[in-house]
Amino acid sequence: MQTVLCCSEVDIRRHISCEVCDPSVSGGYDSIMNQIVVCQNVARSEGIVQGVLTHEMIHMFDYCRNEVDFKNVDHLACTEIRAANLAHCSFLSACAQGDASFINIRQRHQVMLPDMFEHLQAIF
Numbered sequence: 001m002q003t004v005l006c007c008s009e010v011d012i013r014r015h016i017s018c019e020v021c022d023p024s025v026s027g028g029y030d031s032i033m034n035q036i037v038v039c040q041n042v043a044r045s046e047g048i049v050q051g052v053l054t055h056e057m058i059h060m061f062d063y064c065r066n067e068v069d070f071k072n073v074d075h076l077a078c079t080e081i082r083a084a085n086l087a088h089c090s091f092l093s094a095c096a097q098g099d100a101s102f103i104n105i106r107q108r109h110q111v112m113l114p115d116m117f118e119h120l121q122a123i124f
């Protein structure tokens with residue numbers, strides 16, 4: 001297992017980066033650099049940035065505290081499911097990202113699982 005860089009504390013300037021990315025992604029987590037990337041050309045609202053940071057911080061936490069190996073498919077699936085469930089499946093987080101409201105929460109929850117599998121397919 002590779003050496004984990006700087007997991008003891010978070011320095012926002014060091015551990016979070018805003019970069020121009022491929023338009024198909026809104027963010028990512030680089031376990032080698034222990035750095036979250038927010039795609040400034042895609043994540044263009046506060047709600048989307050909040051969703052990206054929440055999702056990627058769960059990956060960072062799993063890497064630093066649970067010793068996730070991102071080359072292990074089982075580990076990767078586990079951390080992606082955790083991130084999707086905690087960051088995107090709750091009503092409040094979905095509302096903050098503009099994905100859900102009291103009017104469409106039932107429909108939003110029904111599309112959450114296919115969205116998660118689409119995210120996993122993009123990784124594999």
Ligand SMILES: [Zn+2]
Nearest residue numbers: 055059080083
């Ligand atoms: Zn993810």
